[in-house]
Amino acid sequence: MKKKRKNWFILGGVLLILYGGWLTYLTHRYRPYGWDxxxxxxxxxxxxxxxxxxxxxxxxxxxxxxxxxxxxxxxxxxxxxxxxxxxxxxxxxxxxxxxxxxxxxxxxxxxxxxxxxxxxxxxxxxxxxxxxxxxxxxxxxxxxxxxxxxxxxxxxxxxxxxxxxxxxxxxxxxxxxxxxxxxxxxxxxxxxxxxxxxxxxxxxxxxxxxxxxxxxxxxxxxxxxxxxxxxxxxxxxxxxxxxxxxxxxxxxxxxxxxxxxxxxxxxxxxxxxAAEADGFRFWMTKKSQIFPMGSLIRVSPPLKLQVEAPFNFAFSVVIRHNGQLFWQGQSSSITLPINSPGVYRVEVYLKENSFLDPDFPWILANPIWVEKEN
Ligand SMILES: [Zn+2]
Ligand SMILES: [Zn+2]
The missing domain is CATH 3.20.20.140 (Metal-dependent hydrolases)
Known part of the structure; x- marks a missing residue:
């Protein structure tokens, strides 16, 4: 009976050490990508x-x-x-x-x-x-x-x-x-x-x-x-x-x-x-006019949509139009022609090995609203 109890103690101790080791490993592995x-x-x-x-x-x-x-x-x-x-x-x-x-x-x-x-x-x-x-x-x-x-x-x-x-x-x-x-x-x-x-x-x-x-x-x-x-x-x-x-x-x-x-x-x-996001930009242009994120634009398309994602690790930029997928890819500088009105917004997902759920938007930008000019 005594021996059985001793075995349980040993097993518990081993599990505790393994658990502690795992936590230490995680702490060492963790560091946010990028820099401030x-x-x-x-x-x-x-x-x-x-x-x-x-x-x-x-x-x-x-x-x-x-x-x-x-x-x-x-x-x-x-x-x-x-x-x-x-x-x-x-x-x-x-x-x-x-x-x-x-x-x-x-x-x-x-x-x-x-x-x-x-x-x-x-x-x-x-x-x-x-x-x-x-x-x-x-x-x-x-x-x-x-x-x-x-x-x-x-x-x-x-x-x-x-x-x-x-x-x-x-x-x-x-x-x-x-x-x-x-x-x-x-x-x-x-x-x-x-x-x-x-x-x-x-x-x-x-x-x-x-x-x-x-x-x-x-x-x-x-x-x-x-x-x-x-x-x-x-x-x-x-x-x-x-x-x-x-x-x-x-x-x-x-x-x-x-x-x-x-x-x-x-x-x-x-x-x-998860990662420092500094330097991200999303805006639209029409000739020399610049419209930052959050803008409501009342000029007729075509416009140019631009995204800067100056990151040196793996990520995926998702651009949505009225909530639907419009464009997706990894590029640190994106320029797209915009020909139809609607709501455009950008999400960026981390593609590196991270503790952040890959389906959670690492960056969430505010939209730009493009309305038809009357
Ligand atoms: Zn509350
Ligand atoms: Zn509260």
């Missing part, structure tokens, strides 16, 4: 996070310091409230980076994020449409958060919001918790790796986005929805903004620049923990 290019015309930041001003674990001060250490240019706090006044008052330049505060509003249709509005005189409405109008009247913008999870969004007749979350990391953790289990101990050492393992293709959100894009301009967001694990989540998804002028060092000016980029859709999302 410092470009003041392309600031990087994260969107959707909670501090102790609502249900987040970290204080806004510690969160700001962590974001600064990670090398972000800005973070966008979205504490719960209609709006969350303490969070709005915290905004500013801290630890050398910009802290912008919006709020995540609980409204009758679900969760709605409002950004870039000054503190209102009174609370926003509980009705989604009214709240969106109130925020817009103050110059802000609204984004529908996690439409198919946590609080499901009830769509209603008309979509009047500027943005839609295509992926929400908090949702992914809850949905794919089983695939996280084998990597759980790594959360203590290198949590970027386990966080990559929880991402599965946001097919339903993408389909909905394509449908909405046929009716109005809607910009897509990768949201970290961080309540804890800030450092790792700050390295998971990045918003890359495309500015006309270098990001100002002055808070008010930077506020206007970041707001304009989000309002005009001049940004793309990337899973930065």
């Amino acid at each position: 290019k410092l470009d003041s015309l392309e600031p990087e930041g994260v969107y959707h996070l909670h501090s102790r001003f609502s249900d987040g674990r970290g204080s806004a001060e510690v969160i700001s310091r962590t974001a600064s250490q990670v090398g972000l240019d800005f973070i966008i706090l979205t504490d719960h409230g209609r709006p969350n006044f303490p969070s709005l008052n915290f905004q500013g330049k801290k630890e050398g980076i910009f802290i912008f505060s919006g709020s995540e509003l609980s409204v009758n249709r679900g969760h709605l994020v409002g950004l870039f509005f000054p503190p209102p005189a009174q609370s926003f409405s509980h009705r989604a449409e009214d709240a969106a109008r109130e925020i817009r009247a103050l110059g802000g913008l609204t984004i529908v958060a996690h439409p198919y999870s946590k609080t499901h969004w009830s769509w209603g007749e008309k979509f009047i919001y500027e943005g839609l979350e295509i992926c929400n990391a908090d949702t992914m953790v809850k949905r794919n918790i089983l695939s996280l289990l084998p990597y759980l101990p790594l959360l203590a050492f290198n949590s970027r790796l386990p966080l990559l393992k929880i991402l599965s293709s946001p097919t339903r959100n993408l389909r909905k986005w394509d449908a909405l894009n046929n009716t109005r301009q809607v910009y897509g967001y990768y949201a970290i929805d961080a309540h804890l694990l800030y450092k790792s989540l700050f390295q998971l998804f990045h918003l890359h903004l495309l500015l006309h002028r270098p990001l100002s060092s002055d808070f008010q000016q930077a506020w206007s620049q970041v707001k304009a980029a989000l309002k005009e859709g001049r940004f793309y999302n990337a899973v930065e923990a």
Whole structure:
């Protein structure tokens, strides 16, 4: 009997060593592809996070310091409230980076994020449409958060919001918790790796986005929805903004620049923990006119669609027209003639051996809308 128990102990020990060895191997194998290019015309930041001003674990001060250490240019706090006044008052330049505060509003249709509005005189409405109008009247913008999870969004007749979350990391953790289990101990050492393992293709959100894009301009967001694990989540998804002028060092000016980029859709999302996406570009031209991503173009085709993907590892660029596959291939410089109106957008998939699901868009760019000129 004693011998049997001893054998079990030995077997358990061996399995534990093997498991530890496997985790060590994974940690050594993991490194993001590419490199971070410092470009003041392309600031990087994260969107959707909670501090102790609502249900987040970290204080806004510690969160700001962590974001600064990670090398972000800005973070966008979205504490719960209609709006969350303490969070709005915290905004500013801290630890050398910009802290912008919006709020995540609980409204009758679900969760709605409002950004870039000054503190209102009174609370926003509980009705989604009214709240969106109130925020817009103050110059802000609204984004529908996690439409198919946590609080499901009830769509209603008309979509009047500027943005839609295509992926929400908090949702992914809850949905794919089983695939996280084998990597759980790594959360203590290198949590970027386990966080990559929880991402599965946001097919339903993408389909909905394509449908909405046929009716109005809607910009897509990768949201970290961080309540804890800030450092790792700050390295998971990045918003890359495309500015006309270098990001100002002055808070008010930077506020206007970041707001304009989000309002005009001049940004793309990337899973930065898998590979650095810096330098990606998507635009259209008509003779000497240039239209960046997010644009609504009212000139008659033909136009030229252009993509720059300056990456030295394997990837695949997918260009969609009204949600359907239009072009696919690996090329760091793409030029295509555009002869018909519609919604054009770009996804890039990693083809390297990576911890990111090959079906998850590593880069997700905002569309360009081509309308017939009347
Ligand atoms: Zn929420
Ligand atoms: Zn949230």
